[in-house]
Amino acid sequence: MRVMVLVKATKDSEEGLMPSTTLLEAMGKYNEELVNAGIMLAGEGLKPSAQGKRVAFEGPSRTVVDGPFAETRELVAGFWLWQVRDMAEAVEWVKRCPNPMPGPSEIEIRPVYEMADFAEALTPEVAELHDRNREKTARR
């Protein structure tokens, strides 16, 4: 299964505080372990939400909102995409991660939907419709 591992933002990360050399080194070593264990698919750090934008949807209207955004604890400061056998394995690997922030912080693990999750709900007809929609979306 694939999981998205989300490093939650803190006051420090939102202020654009760069990680210390020690943390960078520890993170580098940790990332190397992830690669060598064959589970790392992707991973990036995100700039503070002050440099981000949101698009709000309501009916046909689209409103662009500039960062920064208030609810710091709900914001994402970085992510990994991992291929693991199960959630327990993902949890164990996250426990081994050095604390990504100078102060208290949180990492959230979310399983990625896979085709097999839809297998029972998806009749061949619906699957094909789904396919056609994706194809159209891709062309747009």
Added chain:
Amino acid sequence: MAATNTHEAIETVFRIERARLIAGLARMVRDVGLAEELAQDGLVTALSDWPKMGVPRNPGAWLMAAAKRRALDGFRRTKMLARKHAELVRDLEGEQDTSVEDIESAMDDDVGDELLSLIFIACHPVLSTEARAALTLRLIGGLTTGEIARAFLSNEATIAQRIVRAKKTLGNARLTFEVPRGREREERIGSVLEVIYLIFNEGYAATVGQDLIRPALCGEAQRLGRILAGLAPEEPEVFGLLALMEIQASRLAARTGPDGSLVPLTEQNRARWDRVLIRSGLAALERAEALGGADGPYALQAALAACHARARKVEETDWHQIAGLYDRLQAVLPSPVVDLNRAVAHSMAFGPEVGLTLLEGIDRSPALRNYAPLPAAFGDFLFRAGRLSEAKIHFERAADLTSNEREKAFLLRRAAACADGR
């Protein structure tokens, strides 16, 4: 509830550490089977101690220390007289006072080599390919014999026996547990890659509706490939195979239709190709080429897969490049199927007549006698050359030969189009 959680956490830690543990122990006791038992003993100790003391900070080193103590106890109990064992006991006793931290740093230094050496042992050419695959999945992948049996559509007793025999064969062969070097290393790497690709293809051949453990073999093989790439970062063909598997796996979701039948590459919905895997496959291919391995058999096959992966639409496919790659693949991996694919590539790049000329040279190969893609290729080239009545015969013959219903329908449609003169 809490006890169950702790139990699960310990099992998970063990699963992550298991291969490294077995690798370290195997080098010490020079016996893969014994190493596996000792690792298991380490788990038993952890299951009784950790709920009381909490999960240690360095679980891998802790497990290793526990397993080593068990090894020592075992040797003492059986009072082995053989000199080898006496030496081993001395070695182990010398290490007795070492702290968990010492073991941890030693593990960090050696673990790459030890794990690589275990992979080489599990894939040793003294074993049959099937035995190598089963042992690799057991020792490195950590699958149970039951899971391996289901994955290979076999029964548990057969697989268990295969693994026991393999361990015995390895024991009798008196192998050194060192990573092979020089020329031998090259051959042994070949054997490892063959096993990993076999595991991958077993998963790739799985059909929809089968036990999910079968398609999961692709993931296991990719994981093994990535681990191997970390352990042997200078081996171009390791990256060639990794690239090939990642790019092929990127198409897994797109290659079956809603009814479960296989969809040919040119008909696949490319929006469903997995971009993450394509990106990682292309990076691995680049690495293989940078290491001077562009003409390795796996790297060339990966380069072919990459040509398709780069084309967002079928029409964007670079057939000239594909034709050139097949010329090179034919030189390093000659086979009638490669000849046939090469003819198809040349027909797409240089026209149907060129393809027909190349096909004339290979159509008598016994390996291709009942191989539907051969008459299908003939049909396609003849159709494109405007020789419709001849094309029709070949499409019908191809439709007769294939057991894939979707493909059969596709070929019969093409045959009908010949009759319509379209």
